[in-house]
Amino acid sequence: MAESMKGLKRTHRCAELTKGNIGETVTVMGWVQKNRNKGGIIFVDLRDRSGILQLIFENGSIDEEGFEKAAKLRSEFVIAAVGTVEARSGAVNENLVTGEIEVRVREIRVLSESETPPFPVEEDSKTKEELRLKYRFLDLRRPDMQRNLLMRSQVATLTRQFLADEGFLEIETPTLVKSTPEGARDYLVPSRVHPGSFYALPQSPQTLKQLLMCSGCDRYFQLARCYRDEDLRADRQPEFTQIDMELSFVDVDDVLDVNERLLAHVFKEVLDVDVTLPIPKITWQEAMDRFGSDKPDTRFGMELINVSEVVKGCGFGVFTGALDQGGSVRGINAKGQGAMPRKKIDKLVDFAKEYGAKGLAYLSIAEDGSVKSSFAKFMTEEELSALIQAMDGQPGDILLFAADKNKVVWDVLGNLRLEIARQLDLLDKSQYNFLWVTEFPLLEWNEDENRFVAMHHPFTMPMEEDLQYLDSDPGRVRAKAYDIVLNGTEIGGGSVRIHQNDIQTKMFEVIGFTKEEAQEQFGFLLNAFKYGVPPHAGLAYGLDRLVMLMAKADSIRDVIAFPKVKDASDLMLEAPSEVAVKQLEELGIGVLKSDKVSEGEA
């Protein structure tokens, strides 16, 4: 039986009450966290967004009917209570903001009852995620989820206000757009008015924000919903949100500057973390050489060392063979891990193989200086000692080497470095290490399609000094592209865009687009480029990932109100679902295959 709140007004949220309110009559509303009868007095923990408040019900201060109601309360009932704030009669609860007070209730209304919830509403749920997501409305009541939603909201508000103050206009771009095959797979939306035609949901507002620069909007931003129909990984969602921006009449340093100040502002306001500016910058080449990754985690060292020169001509065929193939030999030094048992080393070898290594050469140095190694026997003492010296090998260290094509070596050692850091618990979530990675390659070679593809997208501007190689040696051309990395996660990236028709045309040529294909896919942009384009550049953050790192959450699903799971379905809404035949008829489409066995036809 639900009672009405008619005639009552909430005066405070639960945790807004403090000692300063003692003596006041207040009206609070919320959910029953727990309820216990202790010597004829009923204590109720009332919960709302702000926190928990203790209510007490005692014969004398409340009438019998009210006392009876209180006695029958159960978890998650929604109640309103009117009473007086008092100093707590029992022991002060140091864990609660409101731990010094309680409210002596004189009127109670049960606004809504509750069945027994499928899992308790409490911090750090041990409930399995599927059940949490099916009952997301309950899961979101848990204090950690409430904090995550609050933090996400704060990040959004602070970002918007900061950018507005910096002269950015918030402009909404359409989400029913045109399908462009380049890039990830599009979500399609059939058109009813134009049967046989489809809209696409945007993978990003990239071309639209470039058009806004053509429109003279000067500085644009948007918290934009983006869509990619890809198979999901832990940190991917079919729909996700970008903090998206674009600026006219700027170069790389201008974009970096405003974004550093944005990040510093948001981290200061939300986490009280001081981000030291300027944020360090390294080139893509340096990132690969030192960390084997284009998104280095700089919270710890264990950097890669190129020992190709040192092992050149040594007796170990795996090393020299890799060098002969144009590859390299590099290593990392896991300081203090020299006593690593063979079993653990074998596991690291297996780990390395997952990333394409044929094997992993190791050399451990015992505290007494003696050496155990998978390859020492192939080397002279001089070669070995030169190698140990190059790696700064000390007693107690273990050195791990990969020898292969650069790409493989980087990938193996980059990931190995992270794996060892995880094992050694070197990754402190409350440390925030930012890093700009710049000067990415413009193009990468796609083995499958036997052509160069744009590493970022085909509108990325080459570095002026490398324009000369666009024809002769495209793989060598660096781009005015930059990523912002936080603790080894890429949280954003962008580039200066091509604004010159001739360079854009050349770029399409290099990635193997015919004029017709370029026109078909990006005609609207190329058309705009005929009528006066300002130099422009931009950047986009993955908001979900950014907030995940700030909230120290393990999954982006923990910072999204209603996320989807790996098969792209929403467990609470039960979407996607079958639809009425009439709906498909109106769209002029039919279902040709279906995973519902019994109802295969439209």
Add this chain to the structure above:
Amino acid sequence: MAESMKGLKRTHRCAELTKGNIGETVTVMGWVQKNRNKGGIIFVDLRDRSGILQLIFENGSIDEEGFEKAAKLRSEFVIAAVGTVEARSGAVNENLVTGEIEVRVREIRVLSESETPPFPVEEDSKTKEELRLKYRFLDLRRPDMQRNLLMRSQVATLTRQFLADEGFLEIETPTLVKSTPEGARDYLVPSRVHPGSFYALPQSPQTLKQLLMCSGCDRYFQLARCYRDEDLRADRQPEFTQIDMELSFVDVDDVLDVNERLLAHVFKEVLDVDVTLPIPKITWQEAMDRFGSDKPDTRFGMELINVSEVVKGCGFGVFTGALDQGGSVRGINAKGQGAMPRKKIDKLVDFAKEYGAKGLAYLSIAEDGSVKSSFAKFMTEEELSALIQAMDGQPGDILLFAADKNKVVWDVLGNLRLEIARQLDLLDKSQYNFLWVTEFPLLEWNEDENRFVAMHHPFTMPMEEDLQYLDSDPGRVRAKAYDIVLNGTEIGGGSVRIHQNDIQTKMFEVIGFTKEEAQEQFGFLLNAFKYGVPPHAGLAYGLDRLVMLMAKADSIRDVIAFPKVKDASDLMLEAPSEVAVKQLEELGIGVLKSDKVSEGEA
């Protein structure tokens, strides 16, 4: 030939320069508005988002090469110019913020050239809209469109900051949701992972925001993209934006209060308009009786007068016939329009017929007091004079009457009232009249389906005092629903929601849902309602319409960066479009009919 801006930094936007900058060296960048050579001196109007600045190029202050470049500039070229701010040599231009100064240029770079644009970039374009939309990137350069985009951005930023300060959390809800047949037509998105299943794009986040209230989020807002696959009218778009909010533990007055303050804040900051609070409130019944509309324009009077009592038993069969059928006779008095020529009256009669009137009875009173009327002959002098008195008819007035079912009478006179106001130019766009319309009927009778349907949506709370009629006389039940009306346009609306399981069940019964249908469509919400629901209420604004009225624009397309036209297509992007066969195959769907004659198959 595009030059690079390397080494240059913009120091100011064009219209940021004033007399205070005289003597300074500045670097400005923008588009060439116009270019003229006057006695060997070249004057260029440079335009950017901020406005227009005059540049002068003169031999001596710039080298020959630079002077030559300036001479060759054409409209919409993008240039960078370095020079010195000087007091204007020629006449001061009062129309420009920068009219007292000019910049004597010593270095110019042409950053991008332009073909001759298909229409001039200037205020108040006379270009037809189709061409403007095809070249939207040019159209948006026009100062009026720039102002509209700026205003929209301001409204969004101010709204967000205000609501954040009021304790609202901005929470993003998913846009790949479940299709729910009740309401408008959904846009569908085929699922690749679950062939034969579809997501729907949300018509609004209604149920999701109610779930957030179940989650204890307390106060939620979002500028939410919404989708409706309906045939478009002038003020509709397939995708549009709502300022969407929901509050827990509140009643009608709480929602109205925070929204009045929001509107007053935004109008003050953006337009410097003072909104007098509280905003007047009238019930739906009063709105219909006085204005024949549930969204009255109160910028002028000409209210409806119910003369049913006065004409009861008179000799005019049209009047008495309507009364006998349970209808009414009502009129409006178009003050001072007594001399309206017959032709114009006939046009009004035709206009009335479009809204369902069988005819329109009129009575005009000449300045000498003599009466001309379509029906006077059927009435006695006493009846006529009583009618004129009831209508406050004075010499020079014309009285117009409709007699029919209430619904028709309201619709006819409500629209006639507006039509006459338009003809008399009574609608001042710089006057902003707000009005709350409250106590809407909960249900309306749907003739086609022979059942009651929810007037707002099935989650709207009945007024407590009318709950008793839910079974016996559902049509009589009023809802805790409210609309906010600005100058005769509904800019927002909302309601207190049902939070009691038993009332919600009853509501579904009344609108003819079986338990299974209710469960099938809204199971996730009904499920949530089992676990403790707070009383909650909300409201949503149509952002596009709100900004349209604020910007005094004629169409919402003028306040949307990239709008769609009546057939729901985007003329610039050329969306929707055909897609690759492979894309459809992956989705397991086929095209059954197509409006492309030559390519009908998937």
